[in-house]
Amino acid sequence: MLADVVREEWGRLISLLLARFRRLDLVEDSLADAVEAAARRWPADGAPDNPAAWLHTAAARRVLDRLRAEAMHNRRMPLLATDVARTAGAGGAMADPGGLVEDDRLRLVLMCTHPALAPEAASALALRLVVGVSTHDIARLFLVPEATMAARLTRAKKKIVTARIPFAVPGSDELPSRLSTVAQTAYLAFTAGYAPGSGPDPLRVDLAGEAVQLVRAVLALQPDDPTLTALLALVLLQHSRRDARTDDAGHLVLLADQDRRRWHHDEIAEGVALLASPVLRSDLPPQALSYLLQARVAAEHASAPRAEDTRWDRVVAHYDLLVGLQPGPSVELARAVAVAEAFGHESGLAALQHIPRRSSHRLEAVRAELLTRAGRVAAARTAYDAAISLCRNEAELEHLRGRRAALDHLTGQPPP
Structure with a gap:
């Protein structure tokens, strides 16, 4: 039970504590101590x-x-006590000049995306602290080893503490410069929910839904932004399939086998309408074009x-x-799947050849499926x-x- 609570509530608890105390170093350590105490006490006392x-x-x-211990050490107890009382007395409200942001999660993401941090570090930090994505899954999203991502997160946190970067909402003049990072954070949060890299679930509907709401909230601040418009279309179209992606027993259902009557067709209609928006008809920045494609x-x-009516030739196009805009293993793998559906399994296998082997369990899973279709059973088994050795998601x-x-x-x- 405790593990489920931590997985589902960690990001929200960090957010609440940060909103009240504004001390990243103390908040993370204290929440970890609380979890450790719960692990000791709940089995004996009951949850x-x-x-x-x-x-x-x-x-x-x-x-x-x-x-209080710091105040005693630094002989600053009266000043600190006053500051803490003032923060708590305000109900944990965070500084927001002009009441610019009403959505709590967006407010916290904006706080994490301070320009003193590199965009990737800021997105990773927001995913960990605000959304509660695990370090392993963040590393997978950024295509780096888990140890590398853990080090990046540690450096970002230290920079916030040592440079005294304030956890404050930017003013309206500063907001546009942060939107790109906020969009990237929402996109990655949605991906973490739509295709979790670890854990027991084939998808995390709650996390994906929060990401959709985050995109809606930031688009409300900048309604003519093409990047946010394209991103909302993307997440709505993907999220519309959530109820059909698992069966009644919770098992994964592939796209071709999904009951399309269970898709949310109102969200599909909204997503398709967004694709016809005038803001997406002119020259687009690369991030917006990526989401649009x-x-x-x-x-x-x-x-x-x-499923058999899908225009796979258009998907390949x-x-x-x-791929020309944003080359990388994930995009190239998705293209190879489309190529296999449009032109046959051998063409799909050929498209896989230049993708680094063992880059993810999904690459090996696709290779296995195409090898099975080709009748190459021994190679498919390998x-x-x-894929099984690399996968950390229990449902997959x-x-x-x-x-x-x-x-x-x-x-x-028989199995070997």
Whole structure:
């Protein structure tokens, strides 16, 4: 139970504590101490009725204890006590010049995206602190080893503390310079929810839904921004399929097998309408064009009445443009899948050849599927084994093991 609470509530608890105390170093350590205390006490005393509130209270007490200890050490207790009382008395409200931002999560993301931090570091920090994405999954999103991402996050946190970067909402004159980073953060948060890299769930609807709301909130501040318009179209079209992506038992359902009656067609209609927006008809910045091309791919799937009606040739054309704009293993893998559907499994396998091997479990899973279609069972079995060894999402692991077992059943050979 505690693990579920931490996974689902960590980002919100960090946000609440930061809003009150503005001390990143104390907040993270104190919440970790509270979790450790819960791990000791809950098994013996029983879990509280409101586990998240228990953790919040315990962490807040630890922050206050640390602040008092610091005040004693620095002989500044009266000043610090006054400051803490003032912050708490304001109900934890964060400085927001002119009441610019009403959405709490957007406010906190804006606070994390201070220009003193590099955009990638700011996005990673917001994903960890505000949204609660694990370091492993953030590393996967940025295509770097987990240890590398952990070091980046540590450096970003230290910079905030040592440089005394304020956790404050930017004014209206500063807001436009942060929108690109906020959009990237929302996009990555949605990806983490739509395709979790670890954990038990095939998707995290709550996280993906929060990302959609974050995009809506920031677009309300800049309604004619093409990057945000394209991003909202993309996340709506993808999120519309959420109820069909798993069956009643919680097992993963691939796109081709989904019951399209369970898609949210109102969201599809909204996403398609956004793609026709006048702000997307002129020359677009690269980030906006990237989101637009991905949204057009999603629209191709959404507009097909049946899986076999999908215009895979148009999907490939969109991916060709996207690879030219934003080359990388994830985009090239998606293109290879489309190529296989449009032109056959051998063409798909050829498109996989230049993607680095073992770059992700999904690469090996796609390779295994295409090798199976080609009748190359031994090679497919090896590819499935590689995918299974790399995958850390339990739902996807179950799916991969099932596909691997089906190969052995077809050939009449027992697993090695």
